[in-house]
Amino acid sequence: MVVSREKNVIRDRLYNHKNREKVNKRKRERYQRDKEEISRQHKIYKDKNRHKVKAQNYAMRYGFKKDKCEECSSKDKLNFHHIDYENYKNPKCGMTLCIDCHKKDHRTVIVSNES
Ligand SMILES: [Zn+2]
């Protein structure tokens, strides 16, 4: 039992050693595929949410984002939350929220939409 298991380990090791090129190539290919999949997903998100990306970039560029959360005054991980994407060029189209208040805000939006 033990001997055969050891044999297997040795055989695997030998295989890996002999086929190092092949194994590495397979690893590289998998990595490459994952990378492509991630960037594909990212592109889909950007295409779907083009208006959001544009609005977020605009808010950043023109300094709509304040230096603290407008709900709790936290200065951690601030986002610009858009209330009105149509009027994204207006500084009043949204507010600065920390990541926690931002999540809460979106939850209430979802809940109120459902009811
Ligand atoms: Zn907050």
Ligand SMILES: [Zn+2]
């Ligand atoms: Zn938001």
